[in-house]
Amino acid sequence: MSNSPLTPGVVPNRLPHAALADNFGDHAPPFDMHEARVAADRCYFCHDAPCMTACPTSIDIPLFIRQIATGTPDAAARTILSQNIMGGMCARVCPTETLCEEVCVREVAEGKPVEIGRLQRYATDGLMAKGVHPFTRAAATGKRVAVVGAGPAGLACAHRLAMKGHDVAVFDARAKAGGLNEYGIATYKAVADFAQAEVEWLLMIGGITLHHGQILGRDMQLADLQRDFDAVFLGFGLAGVNALRAPGEERGNVVDAVEFIAGLRQAGDKAAVPVGRDVVVIGGGMTAVDAAVQSKLLGAENVTIVYRRGQGKMSASVYEQQHATAVGVRIIHSAAPVAVHGNGSVAEVEFAYTEETAEGLKIKPETFRLKADQLFKAIGQTLTGAPEGLMLQGGKIATTGAGRTSVAGVWAGGDCATGGEDLTVTAVAEGRDAAEDIHAALAAKG
Incomplete structure (x- = not known):
């Protein structure tokens, strides 16, 4: 922000608190049980589901909707979270109208899709409200992985690695974890501090340690992380502004x-x-x-x-x-x-x-x-602080396959890397897939 003083026209308190509370309330309230069952009953449960193909995290959408329809929403949540551990936030912020819901057969035939995003929120919110984490860690592998960036890509990567039994240290520049989920999404889309609640719930898997106020290139170097850890994942986003x-x-x-x-x-x-x-x-x-x-x-x-x-x-x-x-x-x-x-x-x-x-x-x-x-x-952000030695492409860290960079033992995903669109759901998919690749590489080393 400019250091110049504010003009008289830029002031606080333009609206009373009551109006602000209404304006910034949940703009898409969650389904209750009856509404969810009615919405789920609209699904055709397509065998060759186009909605599943359109989902960057490949959630089995017909399965989880059928599970809601048959009265087992916790099972539906597990189906969602097994593919997208941040399914709760994605249910709130995903542009479903251009992804799964756009290709829904009901949308094509009738102009009104099955409300997949709201059904996903119903299932995941219900499970999280119980304080239940549906996954447990595998036996400890003795391997340690460093994750730089506690945004969607970094957290998804850390969670999947922790599930596999690895110990994960996450380094982030900010005071709170969550990345754009915490700092970059419109307030009315994720109310009641949901971003932090989801982070705390995700960490229930165990094996993940957060380190705040840590900037790559200032507080540690990539070479340090390569020396001290068995693998490194970079998911620190884009900090520069055009x-x-x-x-x-x-x-x-x-x-x-x-x-x-x-x-x-x-x-x-x-x-x-x-x-x-x-x-x-x-x-x-x-x-x-x-x-x-x-x-x-x-x-x-x-x-x-x-x-x-x-x-x-x-x-x-x-x-x-x-x-x-x-x-x-x-x-x-x-x-x-x-x-x-x-x-x-x-x-x-x-x-x-x-x-x-x-x-x-x-x-x-x-x-x-x-x-x-x-x-x-709001004309785009740029990569800053990329370690020397990493190949760049189009102003981002170049990756191949499941996030492999030009440096052996270093993976990258999310907004700082080449890949899909700049979406939370895409970042989650990239972090998850990189974790699977990291796990396979570590297992191959023995």
């Missing part, structure tokens, strides 16, 4: 959207979080949508997302875009920032219209300005 490259972006109240979201999630009193009257968000992904929606929920009067390409190129799903517009966020497409104006702090943002051509994105001469007392940058 610049606008527009004159004036150093002005006050020009804020990284990820920093705003993290601050809001950690705020004990949301009324104390300052927000502008006229907020502009630059970007087209989920971070942009989350920053914009939450600005509106905090009481901003005018919130506008501006994206440099057409709507079809936005990485935020159509469902999330529609949710944003439903709460009053305006979305402008095909415009790029060219200057940030103001005296000390941002007062206006100037944009130029864009056009997609065969040669790439073209900036057109026509410009317009938006009034803004707060500007959020």
